[in-house]
Amino acid sequence: MIFSKATFLRSYSGVGQIKEATVPEFAFIGRSNVGKSSLINALTSKKDMAKTSSKPGKTQLINFFTIEDRVHLVDLPGYGYAKVSKKLREEFEGLITEYLLGSEGLFIVFVLIDAAIPPQRIDLEFIAWCGEHRVPIGIVFTKTDKKKPKQTEAHMTAFETEIGQFFEELPVIFETSATTKRGIETLEQWIVEQMEELGR
Ligand code: GTP
Ligand code: MG
Numbered sequence: 001m002i003f004s005k006a007t008f009l010r011s012y013s014g015v016g017q018i019k020e021a022t023v024p025e026f027a028f029i030g031r032s033n034v035g036k037s038s039l040i041n042a043l044t045s046k047k048d049m050a051k052t053s054s055k056p057g058k059t060q061l062i063n064f065f066t067i068e069d070r071v072h073l074v075d076l077p078g079y080g081y082a083k084v085s086k087k088l089r090e091e092f093e094g095l096i097t098e099y100l101l102g103s104e105g106l107f108i109v110f111v112l113i114d115a116a117i118p119p120q121r122i123d124l125e126f127i128a129w130c131g132e133h134r135v136p137i138g139i140v141f142t143k144t145d146k147k148k149p150k151q152t153e154a155h156m157t158a159f160e161t162e163i164g165q166f167f168e169e170l171p172v173i174f175e176t177s178a179t180t181k182r183g184i185e186t187l188e189q190w191i192v193e194q195m196e197e198l199g200r
Helices: 036-043 085-092 095-102 121-132 149-163 184-197
Strands: 006-012 025-030 062-067 071-075 106-114 137-142 173-175
Touching: 025 036, 025 095, 036 071, 036 137, 036 184, 095 106, 106 121, 121 137, 121 149, 137 149, 173 184
Parallel strands: 025 071, 025 106, 106 137, 137 173
Antiparallel strands: 006 062, 062 071
16 A cells, blocks of 8 residues: 555545545544644654644544545644644534544544643543444544653653543554654554454
8 A cells, every 4th residue: 555645536525425435545644733633743754734834723524634544644724723622522512523433444543642741631532432432532642742751751651641441452552743754654553453354
């Protein structure tokens, strides 16, 4: 599977529009501005296939990209940032919830976590929510280039400790940077391995 052969498939504003799943979907979610679109571009060696922005909230639809009709990469809208916990339910209602709970094709959702900042409550609560609803997740730390290595490590370790409370076994975890490309090949390789295990 050649990731650079990825192309934009289409955007959806509702899950009802999504046709029957034909290929496994690997989705990406996280707080707005965490680097979802940048990660998808890094994975597929594109400059701006997924639109990136320094302004939060750029991705407001569910965007599907296809790699040779074998895998779909799904760019989900950001779940907002610094929202208080009471607002959380409303945040997750709507498009994201509908997709995560309703999509037939979803194989895993990668939850992107900014490694340049300490653990954020909204991320922890989102991950707990996924656990409760049996939504399969992986963790992808982003922006590992942004702070000093020691600080980055401390943020990631703290985060893993926090989510350790929700899981008997930690989800799969990747450490990436769209800027330096750290961890990008590892993530690609993992996706390829999952496809092989699925016999696809
Ligand atoms: P929304 O679609 O708005 O939810 O944002 P997003 O999660 O898709 O983030 P996007 O990829 O647009 O990136 C947001 C900002 O972070 C941009 O200014 C990127 O250049 C920057 N950024 C993304 N990845 C990295 C990274 O690995 N390292 C650094 N230093 N900056 C990054
Ligand atoms: Mg985006």
